[in-house]
Amino acid sequence: MPELPDVELFKQYIxxxxxxxxxxxxxxxxxxxxxxxxxxxxxxxxxxxxxNCSRRHGKFLFVCIDTTSWLALxxxxxxxxxxxxxxxxxxxxxxxxxxxxxxxxxAYDCQRMLGKIQVIEDIAQFIKKKNLGPDPLDPDFEIDTxxxxxxxxxxxxxxxxxxxxxxxGIGNIYSDEILFQAKIHPKQxxxxxxxxxxxNLFRHIRSVLESAISYHADPExxxxxxxxxxxxxxxxxxxxxxxxxxxxxxxxxxxxxxNCQKQ
DNA sequence: ACATTGACCTGAGAGC
DNA sequence: TGCTCTCAGGTCAATG
Numbered sequence: 001m002p003e004l005p006d007v008e009l010f011k012q013y014i015x016x017x018x019x020x021x022x023x024x025x026x027x028x029x030x031x032x033x034x035x036x037x038x039x040x041x042x043x044x045x046x047x048x049x050x051x052n053c054s055r056r057h058g059k060f061l062f063v064c065i066d067t068t069s070w071l072a073l074x075x076x077x078x079x080x081x082x083x084x085x086x087x088x089x090x091x092x093x094x095x096x097x098x099x100x101x102x103x104x105x106x107a108y109d110c111q112r113m114l115g116k117i118q119v120i121e122d123i124a125q126f127i128k129k130k131n132l133g134p135d136p137l138d139p140d141f142e143i144d145t146x147x148x149x150x151x152x153x154x155x156x157x158x159x160x161x162x163x164x165x166x167x168x169g170i171g172n173i174y175s176d177e178i179l180f181q182a183k184i185h186p187k188q189x190x191x192x193x194x195x196x197x198x199x200n201l202f203r204h205i206r207s208v209l210e211s212a213i214s215y216h217a218d219p220e221x222x223x224x225x226x227x228x229x230x231x232x233x234x235x236x237x238x239x240x241x242x243x244x245x246x247x248x249x250x251x252x253x254x255x256x257x258x259n260c261q262k263q
Numbered sequence: 264a265c266a267t268t269g270a271c272c273t274g275a276g277a278g279c
Numbered sequence: 280t281g282c283t284c285t286c287a288g289g290t291c292a293a294t295g
Contacts, residue, residue, distance in 0.1 A: 002289080003288060003289095006288085074289080074290085075289080076272090076289045077290095078273085112272050112287085112289085114289050152264090155266055159266080172287095174288085251269090
C-alpha cells in the first residue's frame with residue numbers, strides 16, 4: 001500500500017491524532033523493524049516526550065521528537081498506522097506501540113516487516129545520504145528538474161519512475177497509473193521519449209498523485225477514468241475498453257492498456 | 264555511473 | 280481439510 005499518496009495520508013492521520021500528546025510508554029514488539037537503535041534506547045529517547053510536527057519526503061514520514069531528533073518511518077510493502085483506545089482494537093501485526101497519557105495508542109503495523117523505523121538528526125542530511133530524488137509534490141519540483149533527472153538514462157520508463165533516487169515516492173501501483181494517464185508503455189526507453197511526452201508525463205505525475213490523495217488512496221473511490229480499479233485480471237481499459245494486459249517489467253507485475261499505451 | 268538480479272520477510276489465496 | 284506454490288503496492292547489496 002504505502003506509496004507517496006498513502007504516506008501523505010499517514011501524515012495527515014498522525015497530525016490529526018497523535019501530535020501534541022505526551023508519550024507515556026513505547027512498546028517494541030518486534031525489534032527487526034528498528035534500524036540503528038535498540039528498543040531500550042528508543043524507549044529512553046521517546047518516553048515523556050511529545051510529537052510536535054511531521055513532514056514527508058517520498059515514502060518517508062518524519063515525526064519530530066525535539067530540536068535535534070526525528071523519527072523516520074518507512075512502511076515497506078505492508079506498513080500502516082492505527083490510532084485506537086481499546087487494546088482489543090490493536091491491529092494484527094503491530095510492531096511498535098506508542099501509548100499516550102490520554103489513554104490512546106498509536107500502532108505501527110507491518111506484516112512483512114520490510115518497513116524500518118529509525119531516529120535521525122537532520123532530514124536534509126538523511127535525504128542526501130540516501131541520495132533520494134525530489135518529492136514530486138514539492139512546489140520546487142519543476143519540469144526542468146525532472147528533465148535533468150531523466151537525462152542520460154538508458155533504462156525503461158517504469159523502473160526509472162520507481163527509482164527513488166530519481167523521484168521519491170512512486171511505486172509499482174502509481175507508476176502504472178501515471179503511465180496509463182500519460183499514454184506511455186511501461187517498457188518504453190527513457191531515451192526515446194520526446195520532449196512533449198516528458199512534459200506530459202511530468203504533468204500526470206502530479207495530477208495522479210494529487211488525485212489519489214484527494215480520493216483517500218482508495219481505489220473504490222477513484223474516478224472511472226483511473227486505471228487502478230481495473231488493474232487486475234480481465235480488467236478493461238476505462239478509456240477504450242480493451243482488455244488490460246499484464247506483463248513483467250523488471251521483476252514487478254505491470255498492467256497497461258495495449259491500445260492506449262503503444263510502445 | 265547505470266541497469267539488472269537475487270535476497271530479504273510474512274501471510275493470503277489459488278490449485279490440487 | 281491440508282498441503283504446496285505463487286504472489287504481494289518495499290528496498291538493498293552484489294553483479295555485469
